[in-house]
Amino acid sequence: MQANDVDSSTSTAAVAHNGTGDTLPHSSNGTGPGGAAGATNHSNGSSSPAFEEEVGSKASATELSPSDRDIVRLIGQHLMGLGYTKTVDLLMRESGCRLEHDSAAKFRSHIMTGEFSEADEDLEELKSLMECPQGDKKMRFLILEQKFLELLEDGSIIEALDCLRKELTPLKYNTDRVHVLSGFLMCANKDELREKASWAGKGPESRGKLMEQLQSFLPASVMLPPRRLYTLLGQAVDLQKTRCPFHNTRLGEESLQNMSLLFDHVCNRNQFPSKTHQVLHDHCDEVWYCKFSPDGTKLATGSKDMTVIIWDVIKETLEIKKKKTLEGHAFGVSFLAWSPDSRYLIVCGPEDSSELWVWNAETGEVKTKMSQSPEDCLTSASWNSDCRRFVTGGTRGQFYQCDLDGNVLDTWEGVRVQCLCMKKDGKRVLAADTHHRIRAYNFDDLTDQHVLQEDHSIMSFTISSNERQALLSVAYQGVHLWDIKDKLLIRKFQGVTHGFYTIHSCFGGVDEKFVASGSEDNNVYVWHTKKELPIAVLQGHTRTVNCVAWNPILPNMLVSVSDDTTIRVWGPDESSDTDGSTEV
Known part of the structure; x- marks a missing residue:
């Protein structure tokens, strides 16, 4: 279904023109008489x-x-x-x-x-x-x-x-x-x-x-x-892209060759995931979680119906095709974590679940089924970058580091984990706990440090690929963006309805310039990271949207799952007329 455009205003910067109807040709390296060589950044060229x-x-x-x-x-x-x-x-x-x-x-x-x-x-x-x-x-x-x-x-x-x-x-x-x-x-x-x-x-x-x-x-x-003129023109175009709320297209290094310098750069929604491409009904109960594999070729969805479905991504049509179903999760499936090499999939259940499953996503075989104690609550997990270890935990105080066979390597006592994420260095784990905070835990030297504090429960969080920012879903507050390096709250996104249910949001799009989240009002909200108001509200679900996932490789592909038992795949609205995009 067509998304509602909440804020499509675009502020653009002026661009120099070449005075003709043609795009400026690519400058040579200046090896001719008096020519300029190569491209570097220097001062602004003020004349003495x-x-x-x-x-x-x-x-x-x-x-x-x-x-x-x-x-x-x-x-x-x-x-x-x-x-x-x-x-x-x-x-x-x-x-x-x-x-x-x-x-x-x-x-x-x-x-x-x-x-x-x-x-x-x-x-x-x-x-x-x-x-x-x-x-x-x-x-x-x-x-x-x-x-x-x-x-x-x-x-x-x-x-x-x-x-x-x-x-x-x-x-x-x-x-x-x-x-x-x-x-x-x-x-x-x-x-x-x-x-x-x-x-x-x-x-x-x-x-x-x-x-x-x-x-x-x-x-x-x-x-x-x-090539000073090219440098200045490139800076102007980059500024316009930054200010363009719908810019979601990857361009090559010579991006000026793909732009007209005669107009300000403005994108419409043609290349933005704003229209439903597929509605899938393969789950027979509420769908709680969805996640693309890191290589963008597969999608996994988990449901209250006790199954995980793995889907193949069809790149050409931005659709998904059912590959296999993983069964036997007695408490339902509320969390999934792909290994960095896209080979294995960790499956966790809701609060009552003491089991954690590690599946081989290619063969559909169980690699490990882990259950330390019936009193355990393993509701979240995150992989080490070596693909051989992972951390897992839950709200009853369990916090483990394990190997691929499910053997517990380290234990951190007394941490009631709501959600967690292991950093790429393989040493530090960020964990949201029941005290409305995120702390960093180092399993090597058993030290921990404060990262951030919220006033309400952090129901879930994810971090950006550069590990600089964290996106939090906060009970009764909505979606918050934090700079976890400087420990600063950057933005509180507006529009979403969020009570005490767990809703998973995500970064996405080119350079992760966008943020998406489900909502209890049955909609999917999309924001630009620099805007508090949503730039799009995607309608179509009939009950709470529990989770959204943006394809890490295909920036125009977004998936949402809902209590209405459906999976929706969102892609560009190719039927829309062009309204001023200057890209060629």
């Missing part, structure tokens, strides 16, 4: 008055402002990278601007033509303009390294050895690298040298990369950072 002297007759009578001069230089650099040398010369003459300092231009030319002795002399002229105290020594080392490698490739072993002994070594800089370079003298041929040195060989490519490194030591007023 000392380097803004007029270089020819100025056609326009209008005096350019400092920002206009910066823009002219940026355009000139970009055009130079495209090979429009004459156009750049004309632009610089008419504007009275200078693309880069004369000494810097001469330095670049000598580097790109392999005249390293002349480039070394240029350094003396540039030395007074450097911001880094030892910049000249570092630059000289990089130049001599390139010279050494080119001599070796040419077979000039004696000259290369002289460069190493009489030029590189006396600098007394980066001696470890000098030792590595000396080892290249033993290379039998050019191919071996290039492989061991991770070097492109003599020519424009390696010299262009060298120029990228050298530019980082010079202020932007002397020599513009490489």
